[in-house]
Amino acid sequence: MxxxxxxxxxxxxxxxxxxxxxxxxxxxxxxxxxxxxxxxxxxxxxxxxxxxxxxxxxxxxxxxxxxxxxxxxxxxxxxxxxxxxxxxxxxxxxxxxxxxxxxxxxxxxxxxxxxxxxxxxxxxxxxxxxxxxxxxxxxxxxxxxxxxxxxxxxxxxxxxxxxxxxxxxxxxxxxxxxxxxxxxxxxxxxxxxxxxxxxxxxxxxxxxxxxxxxxxxxxxxxxxxxxxxxxxxxxxxxxxxxxxxxxxxxxGHWLDNARHANAMARRLADGLVRSGFARLAWPVEANEVFPVLPTHVINRLRAEGAVIREWPPAGLEGHTAPGADEALLRLVCSFATTEEEVERFLALAAG
Amino acid sequence: MxxxxxxxxxxxxxxxxxxxxxxxxxxxxxxxxxxxxxxxxxxxxxxxxxxxxxxxxxxxxxxxxxxxxxxxxxxxxxxxxxxxxxxxxxxxxxxxxxxxxxxxxxxxxxxxxxxxxxxxxxxxxxxxxxxxxxxxxxxxxxxxxxxxxxxxxxxxxxxxxxxxxxxxxxxxxxxxxxxxxxxxxxxxxxxxxxxxxxxxxxxxxxxxxxxxxxxxxxxxxxxxxxxxxxxxxxxxxxxxxxxxxxxxxxxGHWLDNARHANAMARRLADGLVRSGFARLAWPVEANEVFPVLPTHVINRLRAEGAVIREWPPAGLEGHTAPGADEALLRLVCSFATTEEEVERFLALAAG
Amino acid sequence: MxxxxxxxxxxxxxxxxxxxxxxxxxxxxxxxxxxxxxxxxxxxxxxxxxxxxxxxxxxxxxxxxxxxxxxxxxxxxxxxxxxxxxxxxxxxxxxxxxxxxxxxxxxxxxxxxxxxxxxxxxxxxxxxxxxxxxxxxxxxxxxxxxxxxxxxxxxxxxxxxxxxxxxxxxxxxxxxxxxxxxxxxxxxxxxxxxxxxxxxxxxxxxxxxxxxxxxxxxxxxxxxxxxxxxxxxxxxxxxxxxxxxxxxxxxGHWLDNARHANAMARRLADGLVRSGFARLAWPVEANEVFPVLPTHVINRLRAEGAVIREWPPAGLEGHTAPGADEALLRLVCSFATTEEEVERFLALAAG
Amino acid sequence: MxxxxxxxxxxxxxxxxxxxxxxxxxxxxxxxxxxxxxxxxxxxxxxxxxxxxxxxxxxxxxxxxxxxxxxxxxxxxxxxxxxxxxxxxxxxxxxxxxxxxxxxxxxxxxxxxxxxxxxxxxxxxxxxxxxxxxxxxxxxxxxxxxxxxxxxxxxxxxxxxxxxxxxxxxxxxxxxxxxxxxxxxxxxxxxxxxxxxxxxxxxxxxxxxxxxxxxxxxxxxxxxxxxxxxxxxxxxxxxxxxxxxxxxxxxGHWLDNARHANAMARRLADGLVRSGFARLAWPVEANEVFPVLPTHVINRLRAEGAVIREWPPAGLEGHTAPGADEALLRLVCSFATTEEEVERFLALAAG
Structure with a gap:
């Protein structure tokens, strides 16, 4: 993950x-x-x-x-x-x-x-x-x-x-x-x-x-x-x-790689939104997902081995800006990201 | 070659x-x-x-x-x-x-x-x-x-x-x-x-x-x-x-590579000197050989497919400087240089 | 002027x-x-x-x-x-x-x-x-x-x-x-x-x-x-x-020069504010005055020979920002500025 | 001087x-x-x-x-x-x-x-x-x-x-x-x-x-x-x-200045050559003179207040190169150089 x-x-x-x-x-x-x-x-x-x-x-x-x-x-x-x-x-x-x-x-x-x-x-x-x-x-x-x-x-x-x-x-x-x-x-x-x-x-x-x-x-x-x-x-x-x-x-190998990475990001984003825990800072249009997540969810994910990074919420305003017990993350998918990783991450996020 | x-x-x-x-x-x-x-x-x-x-x-x-x-x-x-x-x-x-x-x-x-x-x-x-x-x-x-x-x-x-x-x-x-x-x-x-x-x-x-x-x-x-x-x-x-x-x-792979390249240069230099056609501009101490060769020998080598480069004879004086129908070459050996290449080159050089 | x-x-x-x-x-x-x-x-x-x-x-x-x-x-x-x-x-x-x-x-x-x-x-x-x-x-x-x-x-x-x-x-x-x-x-x-x-x-x-x-x-x-x-x-x-x-x-010549320039700026600022036409974008603390003035006043001053420059109103908000028929000016005084110039400018500005 | x-x-x-x-x-x-x-x-x-x-x-x-x-x-x-x-x-x-x-x-x-x-x-x-x-x-x-x-x-x-x-x-x-x-x-x-x-x-x-x-x-x-x-x-x-x-x-003031400086250099050069002590490293064609002088002459000049600089004799060969008890000088004349200075310098150089 x-x-x-x-x-x-x-x-x-x-x-x-x-x-x-x-x-x-x-x-x-x-x-x-x-x-x-x-x-x-x-x-x-x-x-x-x-x-x-x-x-x-x-x-x-x-x-x-x-x-x-x-x-x-x-x-x-x-x-x-x-x-x-x-x-x-x-x-x-x-x-x-x-x-x-x-x-x-x-x-x-x-x-x-x-x-x-x-x-x-x-x-x-x-x-x-x-x-x-x-x-x-x-x-x-x-x-x-x-x-x-x-x-x-x-x-x-x-x-x-x-x-x-x-x-x-x-x-x-x-x-x-x-x-x-x-x-x-x-x-x-x-x-x-x-x-x-x-x-x-x-x-x-x-x-x-x-x-x-x-x-x-x-x-x-x-x-x-x-x-x-x-x-x-x-x-x-x-x-x-x-x-x-x-x-x-x-x-078309390069396009296959990108298509896969984008699809993994899409899947990740959709799953997070569905979870009810997360909201997206920006639309997911490529291979990166920027969700705002509760700190306790982030901690849980990390405890299970997820390698994820907080991101400066520059430019976020109103409801998209992280609240007191939240943080903005950047999640990047690549050609090497697997469906299994994504699903495991989503399951952990959902608690 | x-x-x-x-x-x-x-x-x-x-x-x-x-x-x-x-x-x-x-x-x-x-x-x-x-x-x-x-x-x-x-x-x-x-x-x-x-x-x-x-x-x-x-x-x-x-x-x-x-x-x-x-x-x-x-x-x-x-x-x-x-x-x-x-x-x-x-x-x-x-x-x-x-x-x-x-x-x-x-x-x-x-x-x-x-x-x-x-x-x-x-x-x-x-x-x-x-x-x-x-x-x-x-x-x-x-x-x-x-x-x-x-x-x-x-x-x-x-x-x-x-x-x-x-x-x-x-x-x-x-x-x-x-x-x-x-x-x-x-x-x-x-x-x-x-x-x-x-x-x-x-x-x-x-x-x-x-x-x-x-x-x-x-x-x-x-x-x-x-x-x-x-x-x-x-x-x-x-x-x-x-x-x-x-x-x-x-x-020690790196040293093996270098040892081989140096040895090929040595063999090349010795062979050229032995041929009587060539003299060396500088001592051969690593993987490069700088012979002065007659133009007709250079032409013959090139005609047979040798890829060799002339080198500016900067600093060469006296008997080491190339004469009218001569040129200074730089010959570089690498880990990939073979004995066969060297021998074929020498044979061609010797005419 | x-x-x-x-x-x-x-x-x-x-x-x-x-x-x-x-x-x-x-x-x-x-x-x-x-x-x-x-x-x-x-x-x-x-x-x-x-x-x-x-x-x-x-x-x-x-x-x-x-x-x-x-x-x-x-x-x-x-x-x-x-x-x-x-x-x-x-x-x-x-x-x-x-x-x-x-x-x-x-x-x-x-x-x-x-x-x-x-x-x-x-x-x-x-x-x-x-x-x-x-x-x-x-x-x-x-x-x-x-x-x-x-x-x-x-x-x-x-x-x-x-x-x-x-x-x-x-x-x-x-x-x-x-x-x-x-x-x-x-x-x-x-x-x-x-x-x-x-x-x-x-x-x-x-x-x-x-x-x-x-x-x-x-x-x-x-x-x-x-x-x-x-x-x-x-x-x-x-x-x-x-x-x-x-x-x-x-x-102390340098201080005299600066004292004079600052005093001229003060006089200019005070006069402009008194005129009722102008408001100051920023406090006048040295030799520069940044008044917001009506365009017709600016035009009048220029017609009479005043050499003045508009200034980008970067950072001005609320009541200090220039309105539709106004502009921000930068007026700089120096050791060479005279009281007469300042007074003439103020008189012209006041109409 | x-x-x-x-x-x-x-x-x-x-x-x-x-x-x-x-x-x-x-x-x-x-x-x-x-x-x-x-x-x-x-x-x-x-x-x-x-x-x-x-x-x-x-x-x-x-x-x-x-x-x-x-x-x-x-x-x-x-x-x-x-x-x-x-x-x-x-x-x-x-x-x-x-x-x-x-x-x-x-x-x-x-x-x-x-x-x-x-x-x-x-x-x-x-x-x-x-x-x-x-x-x-x-x-x-x-x-x-x-x-x-x-x-x-x-x-x-x-x-x-x-x-x-x-x-x-x-x-x-x-x-x-x-x-x-x-x-x-x-x-x-x-x-x-x-x-x-x-x-x-x-x-x-x-x-x-x-x-x-x-x-x-x-x-x-x-x-x-x-x-x-x-x-x-x-x-x-x-x-x-x-x-x-x-x-x-x-x-033509700039040309007058240069004409004067060049003339002073010429006078200096001619006088030095005439003295028999000096030879010129390079022809004097502008406002600089490069004489090779005996060290004892240089010392005498300096003792009398002449401000003169030694110059690296780069490129000088044969008879122009300074010998054991000699040095190359660079003497520069300007619009401010006077005939009196030049003459006094020449008199001192001549001993």
Whole structure:
């Protein structure tokens, strides 16, 4: 009953198998090998357009380096106040962009709205030196509240960003989970909706260490190799990431993993609500559940071995905010979560 | 007959096996898992002292981040002119240390001497603002010329560095090869000789992607986690590096790999010299051979499928410098190099 | 009737005279001249303790470099949401501290409270990698809302900061105005109240270009010269700043300037309130007045040549917030503001 | 008899007078004042083309920020081994360009040659990630050896740079001295010869603190204000630099100052050579003299109060290198150097 995070799981079987399959033989280093080239081509199929793809070892590197490709001196990037880039990357986005600001903005359910974005951008008017220059919009998909932007919502936000000609970045650490939830295609919730660059995460959904930065507009990735190498992020044995992605993308394995994780989260959420003990802080649209539970239930679960984390109830108001003897939890399901775990957890929660 | 680089090989069998072995099950992320803890403890045994160990994904990150732990504003780090940190890391050491200079110094066989180091350090006197402040010495072991510093040579250089109280860093991308060559222990050629921090490389000697930064002095690694995370180098599934190192260090596997690679280089060098066609630019002390060969021999080898690289003959003078119809090559052997390959190469070279 | 900013004035007569006085003769560059040394010693008298003093050319440099002397990887500095370091320095504090975050916090009248500070700091618990590490508190004195922290208020905030052992920085771009207002000594509202490092501004109060960074704790400025030079902030002809400060500090000239500017602001505020047209957004405690005025009054003033600026009404709620036909203004008085200007402005405002 | 450096002088009379003249009255801050605008326009006349001009407080800032406007990740800037940007700026050029390398190259008389430049650039081939990307050429005019590039020499070097499309920067800390020496126009030795951006120094030739960065190609300065502000280099009272430049450029005053300084250096050099005691390390083409003198002469001069500095004899070979009882000196003349000083110095040197 481990719901601490989706990065507690190891590698899924097809990913591990692909890595084993490619472990022998000598091939060019630094991305010149045939496997890397073919896996990169696979991404263009997946996104239905010619994309530039770069492998990096961590999601934090993917986000910060993607933003650095569009960095401006005195630049300001807008993100939701709960976004990983704003809170959880130990200033990597600020550092690797030479001090750009990440401005965290409010919004229900972990999602930005065009009005809030427009208003924040207006505080940095063109030509004003002191407040810096608007430089980017970063959307987290799925969000840190477990919700998912629709293609239409992304489009509306991207339109605001494009009115000032700034980059739209998507942090897709849980892109597969969001994609399953959205019901659309990978293209629909990225470039067709105005996304310029995507951090495509594999690690939380079955890979060991596989993240890709994907540029949708020709030429915008032209300096990325240098930005990446300068920060120590070029892997010499590139095929080891390529192999993971081969296993990950093959036969829809990545979508199966995400579909499973989302379903487990759904089951968990439904069961908790049915129990009468819990209420949900935010809608469950991907693989994360944020229930407010009584402290005695939490204690009981932990006593039985559940690994669960309390979460800061930032932005919760009214009836959703935890009361005196309650706490907000974050429960994360992954490809490795089993129905049995979920059922056992629900049974324990119900008392 | 691939002698292009030791990072063209994949993962050695014990490394790949260890990774498979640990691919399932849920464990804490970010280094809190039992495997990471036990492997880190293994390093203290290996170095016969309590060390602080941090995993990073690349050798460039290891070097640049290690130096950043000791960075000073206006700092100057001294290294051999051929060193990887000086030439081959796309300014990562400058970037991640906020603009420290890496001063490349001359020295026969890719090795620094105390006299040259002392003289260069004297150009940055204490208190002089313009020339910056001396900040570190970085030694490459084995060197980029395929040679190896003895413990005594390291000690002499470290003494010069310590006279001004600057850090001694060792770039051990090929540490195993150097260790085999030195005949001493891992402690002998590191902290016992004055090394403060080591980039311990696994990738070139049988791992996929496994590098460790090792601090020998208590407390000096206290900010490393933050430095690493700020640059996007903290791997969430830490056990995937730990597993590689488990396989790598088990039963002396890493030393076996290095011993084999060194032996193949020796055999290659001896054969080339015997052929009468070649002369060696530098002594062969690890897994790299730098022969000067006639162009027609190089062409013949390439025509038969040998993957070999020309190397800039920087620093070569007199009879070692390539003549009009000659070129300097770098031939690198790895754990995956076979005797058959070497013999076939030699036979072809001999015509 | 120019109330745009206190940096629209030139140099006050004693400052200009001192500069002329010292314009000839050859003296050592880079701060080794007798005038620089004597002026620096003057600061120790002024603050009643041995301080380390460094001249820098701008207030932004003073703030960002002062913070850089205490920077940590992944560091977070807390400041009021309206602070200059948070909003008006084009990311200089982020850039020169290698990507530290400046977290803007709420608080009435432009001032932080211990409770808000403690709560924000708690979101960055010791050892938590993702959220970074707490690194500093920056207080603006006088604040950007024209108010002034009392020594007691500073002490209370410093105590919270010190509970986690982080630096307390004071942005004293309008230090003289605050000092006059406080009624205490320079020591009382700085080191005696827990301030570690001060940006001591001269430019807004009668100098051309004279700012000083003042360290109150021995040794903490030891790297400052290097930090400053690395960013291009060491002035070769140091005496030109020293001369300005000589004129500035002589015979209490700086305090006279600030007293005058504060008195003009008081007179302006009182007159506006008396007019019945205006209400004040925040108390007038230094040289700035923030009135909410009807648009037609603003238009009338501008038509008569008043140079005045609208100000974002951030944080204003209830009756202080501007209504439909109103706007918030910032009116800044300086040493050069005259009673005549103020009276003419008031007469025009009254219609 | 102070020949330590040209920045030991204060402000020349016309510069000091201009500053006094503009010390009163309220004008817009941050460069919006009429004086700043008119002085900037004056630079376009001076250079016979429309230039973009930015004021910065130091020469180090001018150089490092100018280079930062063209910075690339992993970028390499080529300069002479003795150049100020390479040796004397405490890593400001590395820091403000996010870790670009400054590669110091050899060359007689402090000057680069096209052959040496081309050869160094070839070590960073297009597309090679490890060695970084070529990013700029920085020429010092006059050089650190007191010599001056002709327009033709600049053109030849710029052609090499332009063959790889990299910026040509000129460090003109002593631009006026070089211009007088060259006999041409300001345009001839800058943009007409291929220079893209110039650090135009005023401080060493009569100003207090006045440097300008001048972009010759439209649009290339578009981000400079942000780069400058981000590093704390935007002066609020811009007119204080503008006033200095007004006095500096008026009626050819700057050229008079430089002509005088150069003439004093010439007189000094000729007298020393005539004395029979001295030989010159490098030709005297601007305001600096580098004589090799016997130690007993140096001691005698110092005993009589001469302020003179020994200089590292880097690059000196054969008969120019100092012998056992000799030392190389750098003697710098300025607008404030008098004939009497020179003659007294020569008389003392002659014994």
């Amino acid at each position: 481990i719901f601490a995070s989706d990065n507690w799981a190891g590698a899924s079987a097809p990913v591990a198998a692909a890595l084993s399959r490619h472990s022998t033989g000598l091939v060019p280093a630094y991305g010149g090998d045939p496997l890397t080239l073919s896996v990169k081509a696979r991404f263009s199929e997946l996104f239905e357009c010619n994309v530039e793809v770069f492998f990096v070892p961590t999601g934090t590197a993917a986000n910060a380096l993607a933003l650095s490709a569009y960095a401006k001196p005195g630049g300001v990037v807008f993100a939701h106040a709960t976004a990983h880039v704003a809170n959880d990357e130990c200033n990597a986005p600020e550092f690797l962009t030479m001090g750009q600001k990440i401005r965290g903005l409010p919004g229900a359910n972990g999602k930005l709205t065009p009005a809030v974005l427009a208003s924040a951008m207006a505080e940095h008017p063109d030509g004003d030196l002191n407040s810096g220059q608007v430089a980017g919009l970063s959307l987290t998909q799925a969000t840190e509240c477990g919700t998912v932007y629709t293609a239409k919502e992304i489009r509306a936000l991207a339109d605001v960003a494009k009115s000032r000609d700034i980059v739209v970045h998507m942090d897709g650490a849980r892109f597969a989970n969001a994609l399953i939830s959205s019901g659309g295609s990978a293209a629909d919730i990225t470039w067709r909706a105005g996304v310029d660059v995507l951090s495509f995460g594999g690690t939380k959904n079955g890979c060991w260490c596989a993240e890709a930065v994907i540029f949708f507009n020709p030429g915008e990735g032209s300096q990325f190799r240098y930005l990446s190498k300068r920060a120590g992020h070029i892997l010499s044995k590139s095929r080891f990431v390529a192999a993971q992605f081969e296993g990950y993308l093959e036969d | 691939i002698f292009a680089s030791d990072n063209w090989a994949g993962a050695s069998a014990p490394v790949a096996a260890a990774l498979s072995r640990h691919s399932t099950g849920l464990v804490p992320a970010y280094g809190g898992d039992p495997l990471t803890l036990s492997v880190k403890a293994r390093f203290s045994e290996l170095f016969e002292c309590n060390v602080e160990v941090f995993f990073v994904p690349t050798g460039t990150a290891a070097n640049a981040l290690a130096l950043s732990a000791y960075a000073k504003p206006g700092g100057v780090v001294f290294a051999h002119a051929t060193a990887h940190v000086a030439n081959d890391e796309c300014n990562a050491p400058e970037f991640l240390t906020m603009g420290q200079k890496i001063r490349g110094l001359p020295g026969a066989n890719g090795k620094l001497t105390p006299a040259v180091l002392a003289s260069a350090m004297a150009e940055h006197p204490d208190g002089d603002l313009n020339s910056g402040q001396v900040a570190g010495l970085s030694l490459t072991q084995a060197t980029e010329c395929g040679t190896v510093y003895t413990a005594k040579e390291i000690r002499a250089l470290a003494d010069v560095a310590k006279s001004r109280d600057i850090v001694v860093h060792m770039d051990g991308a090929r540490f195993a090869n150097a260790l085999i060559s030195s005949g001493g222990s891992a402690a002998d050629i590191t902290w016992r000789a004055g090394v403060d921090v080591l980039s311990f490389g696994g990738t070139k000697n049988g791992c996929w992607c496994a590098e460790a930064v090792i601090f020998f002095n208590p407390g000096e690694g206290s900010q490393f986690r933050y430095l690493s995370k700020r640059a996007g180098h903290i791997l969430s599934k830490s056990r995937f590096v730990a597993a590689q190192f488990e396989g790598y260090l088990e039963d | 120019i109330f745009a900013s206190d940096n629209w004035a030139g140099a006050s007569a004693p400052v200009a005279a001192a500069l002329s006085r010292h314009s000839t003769g050859l003296v050592p560059a880079y701060g080794g001249d007798p005038l620089t040394l004597s002026v620096k010693a003057r600061f120790s008298e002024l603050f009643e303790c041995n301080v380390e003093v460094f001249f820098v050319p701008t207030g932004t440099a003073a703030n960002a470099l002062a913070l850089s002397a205490y920077a940590k990887p992944g560091g977070v500095v807390f400041a009021h949401a309206t602070a200059h370091v948070a909003n008006d320095e084009c990311n200089a504090p982020e850039f020169l501290t290698m990507g530290q975050k400046i977290r803007g916090l709420p608080g009435a009248n432009g001032k932080l409270t211990p409770a808000v500070l403690a709560s924000a700091m708690a979101e960055h618990p010791d050892g938590d990698l993702n959220s970074g590490q707490v690194a500093g508190l920056s207080l603006t004195q006088a604040t950007e809302c024209g108010t002034v922290y009392t020594a007691k208020e500073i002490r209370a905030l410093a105590d919270v900061a010190k509970s986690r052992d982080i630096v307390v920085h004071m942005d004293g771009a309008r230090f003289a105005n605050a000092l006059i207002s406080s009624g205490g000594s320079a020591a009382d509202i700085t080191w005696r109240a827990g301030v570690d490092v001060l940006s001591f501004g001269g430019t807004k109060n009668g100098c051309w270009c004279a700012e000083a960074v003042i360290f109150f704790n021995p040794g903490e400025g030891s790297q400052f010269r290097y930090l400053s030079k690395r960013a291009g902030h060491i002035l070769s002809k140091s005496r030109f700043v020293a001369a300005q400060f000589e004129g500035y500090l002589e015979d | 102070i020949f330590a450096s040209d920045n030991w002088a204060g402000a020349s009379a016309p510069v000091a007078a201009a500053l006094s003249r503009h010390s009163t009255g309220l004008v817009p801050a941050y460069g919006g004042d009429p004086l700043t605008l008119s002085v900037k326009a004056r630079f376009s006349e001076l250079f016979e083309c429309n230039v973009e001009v930015f004021f910065v407080p130091t020469g180090t800032a001018a150089n490092a920020l100018a280079l930062s406007a063209y910075a690339k990740p992993g970028g390499v800037v080529f300069a002479h081994a003795t150049a100020h940007v390479a040796n004397d700026e405490c890593n400001a050029p590395e820091f403000l360009t996010m870790g670009q390398k400054i590669r110091g190259l050899p060359g007689a008389n402090g000057k680069l040659t096209p052959a040496v430049l081309a050869s160094a650039m070839a070590e960073h081939p297009d597309g090679d990630l490890n060695s970084g990307q070529v990013a700029g050429l920085s020429l010092t005019q006059a050089t650190e050896c007191g010599t001056v590039y002709t327009a033709k020499e600049i053109r030849a070097l710029a052609d090499v740079a332009k063959s790889r499309d990299i910026v040509v920067h000129m460090d003109g800390a002593r631009f006026a001295n070089a211009l007088i020496s060259s006999g041409g126009s300001a345009a001839d030795i800058t943009w007409r010869a291929g220079v893209d951006v110039l650090s135009f120094g005023g401080t060493k030739n009569g100003c207090w603190c006045a440097e300008a960065v001048i972009f010759f190609n439209p649009g290339e300065g578009s981000q400079f204000r942000y780069l400058s502000k981000r590093a704390g280099h935007i002066l609020s009272k811009s007119r204080f630099v503008a006033a200095q430049f007004e006095g500096y450029l008026e009626d």
